[in-house]
Amino acid sequence: MNIDEILLKDKKIYHTKELMAVGLTYYKINKLVDEGWLIRLNKSYYENNYFEGEDNDFYYVTAYTPEGVVCLLSAAVYYRLTNFRPDSIDVAVPKKKNVSTLPDWPVFKMYYFEKNRYDLGIKNIISSKDGFKIYDIEKTVVDILYYRNKIGIEETKEILTNYLSRQDRNLNKLIQYSEKLKCHDILKSYLEVLV
Incomplete structure (x- = not known):
């Protein structure tokens, strides 16, 4: 063969x-x-090693964490919401999931989400013959608002501003997600300042 x-x-x-x-x-x-x-x-x-397609570190997420979903800053970079380049891939898994073996490279930063936060807004991206899971853009923005103190206030502001300037934004979906994930008041206060 x-x-x-x-x-x-x-x-x-x-x-x-x-x-x-x-x-x-x-x-x-x-x-x-x-x-x-x-x-x-x-x-x-x-x-x-025979691979000749476009390389993407997100392909490794499925290999090391089959339930892993690209999230937070890594997802924001994917959607071009920020110019910040994290030195690791942010990956969400269900809260009680045990992730035992992680690679030295690429570096994964694990987030253990409650079921309702983990399940909401997952998209499957297929590129060439490989794929990975990532949160949709609205879920990414809401998660960044929720984790704003870990992410950084300036990065959070940049990401929300860039999202609001997009033609494909869906404010209704953004608001629905913020209500489901209990950060509607945070979103509201950011929108009052930015809009």
């Missing part, structure tokens, strides 16, 4: 099940690791 038939050039992260679905055994997978075609990330996921 040719390597082109096994590893797609536009897929960065593979689950063991995906590799076995194309006819590989554990022995053959380990052989691909030994030959340098794959890098073992953990017991279930592998990185494709």
Whole structure:
């Protein structure tokens, strides 16, 4: 079997099940690791060294935290709401979830969300053949308002200002999210100052 038939050039992260679905055994997978075609990330996921697509660190989120959702500043960067570049990927998981193995790189900053905060506003992004979960833009803004003291007041103001200047903003959805997540008063006071 040719390597082109096994590893797609536009897929960065593979689950063991995906590799076995194309006819590989554990022995053959380990052989691909030994030959340098794959890098073992953990017991279930592998990185494709043959990958030629657009690189995105968010692809690693699913490999290390299958329930992980890109959130807060990392999501704000994705939506171009801030020029700030965090040195880690902000990842939300359910509060009682145990995340045991994290990589040295990329660095993940974990946030343990209550069920109602975790479940609200999750989007699946598929790019090439890889994907990751991220909160929608309104949920991102509301979470940043909620965590404004950890994020920083200036960054929070910048993100909200940039959101309000967008053509695709949805203020009704923003207000609904702020009510559901108990930070409507915070949003209201920011809007009174900015608008």
